[in-house]
Amino acid sequence: MTDNSSSVFDLAPLAAASHGGNNDPRLPKPRYVGCPQNASRMPYTKYIAYDKQVPFEYPQRTWPDKKLQRAPRWCSVDLRDGNQSLVNPMDSERKLRFWNLLVSMGYKEIEVGFPSASETDYDFIRMLIERELIPDDVTIAVLTQAREHLIRKTYEALRGCKRAIVHFYNSTSVLQREVVFRKGKDGIKQLAVDAAKLCKELEAEELAGAGRGIDISYEYSPESFTGTEPAYALEVCDAVTDIIQPTPEHPMIINIPATVEMTTPNVFADQIEFLDQNLARRDSIVLSLHPHNDEGMAVAATELALLAGADRVEGCLFGNGERTGNVDLCTVGLNLLVQGIDPQIDFSNLHEVRKVVEYCNQIRLSERHPYIGNFVFTAFSGSHQDAIKKGMEARELAAAQQNADLDSFLWQVPYLPIDPKDVGGTYEAVIRVNSQSGKGGMAYLLKVNHNLDLPKRLQVEFDKVVQRYADETKREVKDEDIWRLFKDEYLPAEEAGKHAALADTDTAAGAGEGAPLGVNGQRLEQWGRYRLLGANIMSDESGSDTVIKVKIQDNGASAAGAAGAATGSAGSVRTGAKDPVVRTLSGVGNGPIAAFVNAISVLGVTVSVLDYAEHALSAGGDAVAASYVECQVGDEPETQIIWGVGIDSSITTSSLKAILSAVNRTLR
Structure with missing residues (x-):
């Protein structure tokens, strides 16, 4: 270790004296109702606040006054960062299926692998090039560490490619400088500079040897940026761009990885604005983000960093990636959509996207995953159901009054920030009934699925029947249960089966022809004097x-x-x-x-x-x-x-x- 490096473990006494973060005399007294919370037995003295690890202040920030106005440049890293995080990395068939999905959705930059570290990645990249599977408007990116033999192998993998991004990186954080590389700031910066020089040399050799050569762009990442002093990260990035010499016509990418999420999104945004305002050759740089989700704030960090001046976002579909994952490109993109901003990516068949991603990654998505989970458009609460029902009706009425197409008419429905149809969904699962639901949910299902528009007082009466059933069964009451309960309560069996609009017959062997069924499939008893x-x-x-x-x-x-x-x-x-x-x-x-x-x-x-x-x-x-x-x-x-x-x-x-x-x- 060099003389100008400091031990991160010198912070241990400061951490031990933190008293759980409650030792700032400027803090107001806690406010609460009832009894105070007790101190926990969690080992908080093992940890230290981010501002003690990476001191940084940026009071001249302007990003809080800005608004998102356009989509960033997107880059999917599913085939590289996402793939390397899987228990069973994708084989060639799964990789190709994922590649085709990304292309069909409209991604123009796709990081396809780490060819110098994985023979599977190398072979996949060669297949894409040799079979001419890369559309003219799509640019592949390949990742390499800032090490000579790995960089050379990377260029070898790109032979014959029309256009590519060579993405090289080295870690710059205080912790990794000290405990991993045992180098000081100058030594770490030299690694990045030497890698940039080698890249330019290999580019020149490729150009000389192949005549036309590859249209190569460059991307550099100061890995573990969140653990790096921003001023030092700026110094390293400027040293790299000094070698690459990007121009406004042929820019390079400076990619800022929150390799480990260590602080709140507002601090990350401050750091991005600092770089945006101070990078040399800023007009020749695409400032990119690569957020991870260790603290669960990757989407928020991305959106605030875009306000702070970032141009580009790297991430994975549905947030796959190392540990807690990369930022979810689908969530960020659809967040833009619901603000009236074109995401420039096609999410209209998100359920099919989910099927492909789950198949390729061999990981199931959460039931609550934003925009695509099985429950994200579902309301069980009675008051929520009532509000959704009224919102749907009000929107339909307003569209009719304005003689507007309902599918493209302004979406304003309580509890539903997006129209499920816009991502390939339906309204069938919007309202689901359990013992916590009210009359609104039941009435909505009867109206949408069976065209029965019950008067309010009838809704109240029938809701008691549904709730009694929910309490007895202690499970979700499905639409078919509600329908059969309704027929059994109000319509004699012969009447329930008479009309096609009401028929619900059993075709099993031995069933009476056209005989309607009751709750749980049993035959409705004849009733009615x-x-x-x-x-x-x-x-x-x-x-x-x-x-x-x-x-x-x-x-x-x-x-x-x-x-x-x-x-x-x-x-x-x-x-x-x-x-x-x-x-x-x-x-x-x-x-x-x-x-x-x-x-x-x-x-x-x-x-x-x-x-x-x-x-x-x-x-x-x-x-x-x-x-x-x-x-x-x-x-x-x-x-x-x-x-x-x-x-x-x-x-x-x-x-x-x-x-x-x-x-x-x-x-x-």
Whole structure:
């Protein structure tokens, strides 16, 4: 070790005296509700604050006042940094599949390997070149340490390539200078300078030997930048550019790796702005970022560093990479999209991208991974579901009022920062119901998947059924569960299976043809004492009232009561009788509903209609309508307020069925 290096372990006494970071007299007293937190037994004296390791102040920062306005230049390092971090590195087939994916998404710079360190990488690069698999608008990058034999091997791998980036690096951090390389600042800088000189020599040899040669650009990384004094990193980078001599027409890349994330994103942004403002030949330099995610802030660090002047970002799809991974290019790109900025990368089929990445990396993504996890567009909370439902409806209405295309109309929906369709998703998984959900989720699923737009009070009533089921099963209530619960609660079995819009039949061997199924696949039990068989509606002689004549099947009357059927007498009642009785009833009222209520009163049923709603379920020749009727059934003190639902091709008949649905539910 040289004389001008200092021991990082001299900081040990300072770390031991930190008192867990609470020894600054300027700190205000802790504020809290209830009892104070206790000191932990975690070994905090083993660690020391970043500003003690790498002292740096940049009060002249301007980046906090800036806004992101355009996409950076992207470079995927999946095939190199991502690949080297895998338990089972990709074989050639997986690498080629990943390469094709990156090209199809629009990446113009792709780091394809470390040819001097891996025979597999070397062979893959040769395959890309010899099979002419590199599009004219795509530039490959290859990585090498700043060591002579490795650099020479790298140029050998590039023979015949039209255009490439040679990316060389050496570590510059205080810790690695001292404990790994045992060199001082001058020695570490000389490694970088010597590598740059060799690169230029080999470029000249290639140009002389091949006539046209390779169009080579250069990239230099002061590895472990976050553990390096920024002023020293600047010194090394300037020394390298002094050798390479980039121009505005042929710039080089200075890549700043947060090889290990060691501090907060704002400090990293300060360091990037310092370089942006002080690098020699800045107009000939592409200032690049290579953030890692050790402290979970790589995306934030990237976005703030872009504000601070960076031009380019290296990372991996979905954040693969050493340890906790590189910055996630998909998340950063889609974060730009939701700010109205074109990411210049195609994320429109993100689910297919996920399939390829999971196959090639042999690593499953988290259920909560931003933009692509299975749950990221899913709301279980009742209040969230209600807000999403209302937001969707409000957006549809606004688009219709402005005569705008809904798919491209302004996206403003609570809890959903992006339209799932824009990344190849659907709305099917947006609302999912469990015991924590409210009526909004259930109502949304019925409307979106089954075209049933339940009135608010009916939503409240049916939600109790769904919640009871969720509490009993202690699991997620899927859409098919909700649908079967609804049919079992409001629609007699024969009615639930009658219309194509409602059919949910079992095709298994032994199942009754067209018989609808109940919750968990069991057959819906026949229920409902009264069933409407037909209705004839006309006006009376004065034209002021409606006369109705209906046929109703009574599944609860005994055969002895049949004699009274013709006269409308209720006869004796015996629920559960084997032989149903068909009754013909008549009534008069100021409309079909009032006339029907009067007609069924002879059955001993007292009904008052409190609320009514209806809408079409489908259009065309097979149009079906749904009616929802809130009824007060029975006499005081045993009266019930209850909803009924009816489905029929006739809107009038559907309303009559809805009234019978309510009556039947009181008798069930």
